[in-house]
Amino acid sequence: MNYQNVSRMAKAAIGFFSDSSGMFRCITQQGSVEIVGGVEVQKPEESTYIKGLVRSPRVREVDGETIRVTDKLGVFNSDIEIKNGYKIEIDGELFVVVEARPIRQTNVTVAYRPIMRRVAVHG
Numbered sequence: 001m002n003y004q005n006v007s008r009m010a011k012a013a014i015g016f017f018s019d020s021s022g023m024f025r026c027i028t029q030q031g032s033v034e035i036v037g038g039v040e041v042q043k044p045e046e047s048t049y050i051k052g053l054v055r056s057p058r059v060r061e062v063d064g065e066t067i068r069v070t071d072k073l074g075v076f077n078s079d080i081e082i083k084n085g086y087k088i089e090i091d092g093e094l095f096v097v098v099e100a101r102p103i104r105q106t107n108v109t110v111a112y113r114p115i116m117r118r119v120a121v122h123g
Contacts, residue, residue, distance in 0.1 A: 003108035010103075010111045011077045018053040026050045026080065027087040027094075052076030054090050054116075066099070072116045078102075078109040087119065094119040 014022070031045035054074045057067050067073070072095055076082060086097045095116035103110040 001105075003106055003110060007078060007108060007110045011079075014052055014075060014077045014111065018051060022051050022053055023049045024052065024054070024074075024076075025089040026082070027089070028083075030087070048080055050076050050080050050082070050088070052112075067115060068117065070118055071098075072118075074112075074114050074116060076112045076114070078111055081109075082112040082114055088114075088116055090116070 025047050026049065027045060027047045029043070029046040032043045034041050034043055052074050054072050057069070057071055057073050061067050061073075062069050072090060074088070082097060082100045082102075084097055084100055086100075087094050088097065089095075096119050097114045098117045099115040101113040101115065103113060
């Protein structure tokens with residue numbers, strides 16, 4: 001099976017179902033301050049945009065551990081690698097990727113189906 005072709009078909013399907021509103025900001029590294037030689041050095045936030053679609057889980061998919069009611073499920077193309085811990089902004093709220101779930105049979109990643117959990121905001 002030609003997985004490069006399957007990847008192209010998945011990318012086309014994601015583009016079809018997500019329309020022009022399917023771009024999400026993915027924060028790959030949170031901004032922070034690091035002390036180097038006794039001096040504070042600002043580390044900037046690194047982010048990129050990923051193409052895909054997001055949905056809420058169905059009631060039968062919720063098990064309370066792996067998938068919770070407030071989680072979001074997504075399907076994103078494989079242009080940008082998605083890893084656990086990345087933060088994705090959905091409708092102005094941040095969600096953290098708790099499980100990336102790449103779709104891959106060989107060394108070619110076809111797409112990602114991450115489980116995303118809302119980031120707690122206090123104050």
